Amino acid sequence: MMKVLSSVRDTAQQKDIVALGMVKDVEVGDQRVTFTLQLQNPHNPANGQIVRSAREAVAALGVADVQVRIAPAQAPARGPNSNLIPNVKSTVAVGSGKGGVGKSTVAANLAIALHLQGAKVGLMDTDVYGPSVPTLMGAHQEPVVVDGKIAPPVEYGIKLISMGYFLPKDDAVIWRGPMLHKTIQQFLGDVRWGELDYLIIDMPPGTGDIQLSLCQTIPLTGAVIVSTPQDLALHVASKAITMFQKLNVPVLGIVENMSYFICPHCGQREDIFGHGGARAAAQKLGFSFLGEIPLETAIRVKSDSGKPVALDAATPQGKAFGEVAAAVAVQVKNARAKAEEEIMIE
Amino acid sequence: MAFIPRKIKLDAGNDTLRIEWSDGHSSLYHYQDLRDKCPCATCTDSHPATKRTAAGGLALFTKALRPDRAELVGRYALQIFWNDGHSTGIYAFSYLRDLCPCEECEAARIGE
Numbered sequence: 001m002m003k004v005l006s007s008v009r010d011t012a013q014q015k016d017i018v019a020l021g022m023v024k025d026v027e028v029g030d031q032r033v034t035f036t037l038q039l040q041n042p043h044n045p046a047n048g049q050i051v052r053s054a055r056e057a058v059a060a061l062g063v064a065d066v067q068v069r070i071a072p073a074q075a076p077a078r079g080p081n082s083n084l085i086p087n088v089k090s091t092v093a094v095g096s097g098k099g100g101v102g103k104s105t106v107a108a109n110l111a112i113a114l115h116l117q118g119a120k121v122g123l124m125d126t127d128v129y130g131p132s133v134p135t136l137m138g139a140h141q142e143p144v145v146v147d148g149k150i151a152p153p154v155e156y157g158i159k160l161i162s163m164g165y166f167l168p169k170d171d172a173v174i175w176r177g178p179m180l181h182k183t184i185q186q187f188l189g190d191v192r193w194g195e196l197d198y199l200i201i202d203m204p205p206g207t208g209d210i211q212l213s214l215c216q217t218i219p220l221t222g223a224v225i226v227s228t229p230q231d232l233a234l235h236v237a238s239k240a241i242t243m244f245q246k247l248n249v250p251v252l253g254i255v256e257n258m259s260y261f262i263c264p265h266c267g268q269r270e271d272i273f274g275h276g277g278a279r280a281a282a283q284k285l286g287f288s289f290l291g292e293i294p295l296e297t298a299i300r301v302k303s304d305s306g307k308p309v310a311l312d313a314a315t316p317q318g319k320a321f322g323e324v325a326a327a328v329a330v331q332v333k334n335a336r337a338k339a340e341e342e343i344m345i346e
Numbered sequence: 347m348a349f350i351p352r353k354i355k356l357d358a359g360n361d362t363l364r365i366e367w368s369d370g371h372s373s374l375y376h377y378q379d380l381r382d383k384c385p386c387a388t389c390t391d392s393h394p395a396t397k398r399t400a401a402g403g404l405a406l407f408t409k410a411l412r413p414d415r416a417e418l419v420g421r422y423a424l425q426i427f428w429n430d431g432h433s434t435g436i437y438a439f440s441y442l443r444d445l446c447p448c449e450e451c452e453a454a455r456i457g458e
Contacts, residue, residue, distance in 0.1 A: 249422075
């Protein structure tokens with residue numbers, strides 16, 4: 001039956017209707033054949049022709065009673081596999097309330113650690129005011145436009161995009177909301193991300209235009225909150241958490257950065273910003289605690305020189321980021337399982 | 347966020363849109379009600395440069411109001427493209443749930 005029906009072509013798309021997935025629910029009885037035709041485009045002038053040809057093709061087999069049910073075409077809803085980035089499995093935003101807690105450092109090292117654990121990863125820097133990904137990852141290449149789309153530079157196996165690539169050094173972005181919104185859409189839709197397991201999104205601090213645009217443009221898989229251990233930072237981080245909850249973005253957990261300091265001279269540990277605040281906050285709010293990253297000169301030096309510490313998984317810092325990445329991967333899996341129940345629009 | 351729609355049905359009959367929620371509740375909204383409660387800046391007088399224009403016109407000459415289509419906004423809202431050309435309203439799920447006109451929800455609102 002499918003073979004007969006595959007002789008019918010949608011002249012608008014130059015493909016047969018079986019290959020297009022238009023034929024459904026085929027029932028073959030004694031003298032009767034019933035099937036459903038799922039139309040794909042309500043404005044396709046060939047729709048009438050398709051239905052007639054399909055009916056005739058089956059009737060030509062000598063079937064007396066051919067019943068064709070027609071399922072009208074529907075405008076596609078924007079699902080999690082948003083049209084903008086159809087081949088990206090999970091999108092993870094890395095945010096904070098306060099600036100200066102090390103979001104970008106965590107985002108870059110998280111991307112690398114996930115990549116070292118075998119995933120295909122992209123890193124999108126949405127902090128258009130203070131882009132730091134090119135510095136962190138070592139901007140050796142520049143984005144090039146191929147066939148009208150941006151081919152992202154690849155460093156250490158990670159596909160990257162950042163406003164930093166499009167600005168002369170020391171130039172500043174002084175924009176209002178609508179321009180930011182457009183940039184976010186371009187970073188998603190006009191960049192050739194290809195197939196990715198994770199797109200890690202480094203966010204600017206706060207709860208403003210960029211965060212809102214991002215949460216409106218794609219259904220994020222989840223958000224990772226970065227905070228330093230002191231109350232001041234945690235207090236502001238809770239505002240970011242509230243924003244994600246209002247926008248129905250699952251909070252995957254909290255990472256404590258600058259968690260403790262081990263003196264390189266005497267080896268004594270000093271909890272400069274206190275310690276364990278983020279773990280306590282995560283517990284109180286019912287989120288996972290994703291790990292703690294120590295305050296270390298090596299992280300700063302490597303970040304400034306464009307060689308993130310996570311590249312060497314054997315070092316204590318590399319190991320710490322590896323543990324965070326593993327915890328994030330588990331939380332992403334859980335969030336995706338929950339998101340399976342999609343919202344249907346009819 | 348507490349309430350998420352599972353199914354949103356445009357054209358649920360008699361100029362209504364129906365939402366079936368994750369908790370099993372079902373809400374039926376009349377198009378005109380939803381249009382009147384559009385949360386966008388222009389319709390709520392939040393936009394300084396515009397004033398809300400009264401929905402006017404003689405019924406005879408006005409097309410029946412209906413949504414051309416609706417799209418999800420991220421994971422938290424519905425954007426409705428009305429056939430009168432208006433589409434800037436982003437109806438957050440929590441807002442829609444608050445608007446549910448069923449007797450039970452109505453009673454709960456009065457009780458508050």
